[in-house]
Amino acid sequence: MTPVPPDPHPSGAQPPQIPSQFIPRHVAVVMDGNGRWANERGLPRNEGHKAGEKSLVDVVAGAIEMGIPYVSAYAFSTENWKRSFDEVSFLMRFTTEVLTRQLETLQAWGVRVLWAGRKPKLWKSVIRQLEYCEEQTKNNTVCTLVMCVNYGGRAEIADATARIAEDVAAGKIKPSSVSEKTVAKYLYKPEVPDVDLFLRSSGELRTSNFLLWQSAYAELVFLDVLWPDVDRRTLWHAVLEYAQRDRRYGGAIDKVTS
Numbered sequence: 001m002t003p004v005p006p007d008p009h010p011s012g013a014q015p016p017q018i019p020s021q022f023i024p025r026h027v028a029v030v031m032d033g034n035g036r037w038a039n040e041r042g043l044p045r046n047e048g049h050k051a052g053e054k055s056l057v058d059v060v061a062g063a064i065e066m067g068i069p070y071v072s073a074y075a076f077s078t079e080n081w082k083r084s085f086d087e088v089s090f091l092m093r094f095t096t097e098v099l100t101r102q103l104e105t106l107q108a109w110g111v112r113v114l115w116a117g118r119k120p121k122l123w124k125s126v127i128r129q130l131e132y133c134e135e136q137t138k139n140n141t142v143c144t145l146v147m148c149v150n151y152g153g154r155a156e157i158a159d160a161t162a163r164i165a166e167d168v169a170a171g172k173i174k175p176s177s178v179s180e181k182t183v184a185k186y187l188y189k190p191e192v193p194d195v196d197l198f199l200r201s202s203g204e205l206r207t208s209n210f211l212l213w214q215s216a217y218a219e220l221v222f223l224d225v226l227w228p229d230v231d232r233r234t235l236w237h238a239v240l241e242y243a244q245r246d247r248r249y250g251g252a253i254d255k256v257t258s
């Protein structure tokens with residue numbers, strides 16, 4: 001099936017023209033601020049989650065328009081089980097519903113969906129739908145959307161460590177040969193590259209355990225907008241900021257001024 005490009009944003013806004021070396025390969029998005037958005041309007045928190053669905057779809061549209069190949073979306077963290085039963089069960093049902101509702105659109109756009117996260121505790125219905133989306137979209141090549149559901153950066157590193165230990169015990173790898181490359185290979189989705197741009201909405205200045213390993217050298221952009229008010233223009237704005245950054249990776253160049 002030939003992919004169909006997303007419709008332009010209703011405002012008519014077009015992605016900024018940026019040289020391709022300044023386009024991030026992988027954007028990680030912490031979709032934060034739904035509860036505050038709802039409460040500010042006198043609504044219960046779950047209404048904020050509902051209002052955030054269109055933001056995610058629009059950000060994916062904006063990533064496609066800009067030629068960003070990987071987007072990771074933080075949808076439910078390993079810490080979010082601390083919330084009320086009402087909110088947790090809403091989020092479980094809602095995640096399945098969003099994936100069901102949006103699959104056709106994502107498919108038409110040529111988006112490959114992947115799931116990163118832990119199985120234990122996650123509702124079976126959610127796992128089934130995530131795996132179904134992975135299967136249905138596995139041949140798509142326009143953009144990869146990694147849905148991070150029951151995801152935690154520390155959990156991911158701990159799970160990788162346990163699997164490395166198993167393979168060491170089975171004699172498949174030598175302890176002395178375990179390197180950063182080895183660890184990277186045991187992460188949930190080893191084919192997904194490191195994060196270039198780490199974007200968080202809602203004004204909170206923290207990573208909240210998202211993609212810890214992969215974001216070691218990511219550029220962090222925190223925006224003062226609540227997730228339901230985010231659209232593709234927010235992503236483009238963050239990419240423009242990213243494009244201004246001087247990524248040194250620990251290196252240095254002598255540039256004496258005056």
Ligand code: IPE
Pocket residue numbers: 031032033034035036037075076077080091202227
């Ligand atoms: C992010 O919005 C969505 C999830 C964590 C599932 P929040 O629900 O954290 O909203 P705030 O941060 O409380 O406003």
Ligand code: IPE
Pocket residue numbers: 030031032033074075076077079080204206208
């Ligand atoms: C991070 O947001 C998790 C998701 C967006 C899914 P939280 O709202 O859970 O993070 P904290 O509590 O502000 O650190």
Ligand code: MG
Pocket residue numbers: 032033034
């Ligand atoms: Mg939050």
